Amino acid sequence: MNPSVRSAPEPTVIVPDWPAPANVRALVTTRAGGISVAPYCSFNLATHVGDAAEAVAENRTRLRRILPAEPRWLEQVHGVTVADADWPAVVPQADAAVAREVDVVCAVLTADCLPVLFCDDTGSVVGAAHAGWRGLAAGVLEATVARMGVSPASLLAWLGPAIGPAAFEIGGEVREAFLRIDPGADIAFVSAAAPGKWMADLFVLARRRLMRAGVARVYGGGLCTYADATSFYSYRRDGVTGRFASLVWRDAAS
Known part of the structure; x- marks a missing residue:
């Protein structure tokens, strides 16, 4: 490893603003602080997007330095399987994970999809979900x-950065998929300029689904990956691009 890599700054992260218990820690990475080059510059954490393997490995090493343990990465497939992050060292095919053990880091990777972090009042369990x-x-x-x-x-629950309603154009079939379950979700859609297209608000849709599931305290939302190219990767904006991570864990020191 060359001297410029060793002396590079730590990753720039966002700390969620939510009233979580003192023993619950969470953060979201940004594009800053890594060694990946265009179009992945600079702190890409995904191994499946075409970035150089050595760059991703170094970026993950840098992330590990600010965490209590290696994140429990998932093979995300846009499904509904929830993994138990307290498992042995395997990579499950899942789009969410929960953990009850101390220093087990739940993680999801996104670049427009909505990351959602969870904890309970007593800090006994945490979770992370990838919600495209x-x-x-x-x-x-x-x-x-x-x-x-x-x-x-x-x-x-805390809603992380995702593509915002001014940028997320979808087809009528996507709108219908939500309305079949929750007709009131119509408030999350606005007609787009193109015929048959709609602008969708993932934050509103997530809040409605969480409320229906009994989760009334929902924080965050509003950080748009598409609009902020300096801080976030966006698949819809860039096509070939990296992924940032949203992470949550129980802290033994608190």
Whole structure:
């Protein structure tokens, strides 16, 4: 490793603003602080997007330095499977994870899809979900709430950066997938300029699904990946691009 890599700054991260218990820690990475080159510059954490393997490995090493343990990465498939992050060292095919053990880091990777972090009032369980429109419509948030094994009323959720309603144009079939389950979700859609197209608000859709699942305390939302090219990757904006991580864990020191 050359001297410029060793002396590079730590990753720039966002700390969620939510009233989580003191023993619950969470953060979201940004594009800054890594060694990946265009179009992945600079702190890409995904191994499946075409970035150089050595760059991703170094970026993950840098992330590990600010965490209590290696994140429990997932093979995300836009589904509703929720993994138990307290498992041995394997990579499950899942789009959410929960953990009850101390220093087990739940993580999801996104670049327009909505990351949602969870914890309960007592800090006994945490979770992270990858909620693209397919997973959101299919019930990945409800599945995560159920897998946490506590009363939904005791849960807090935080909505991370995702593509915002001014940029997320979808077809009528996507809108119908949500309206079949929740007709009131119509408020999350606005007619687009193109015939048959709609602008969708993932944050509103997620809040509605969480409320229906019994999670009333929902924070965050509003950080648009598409609009902020300096801070976030966006698949819709750039096509070939990296992924940033949203992470949550129980802290033994608090």
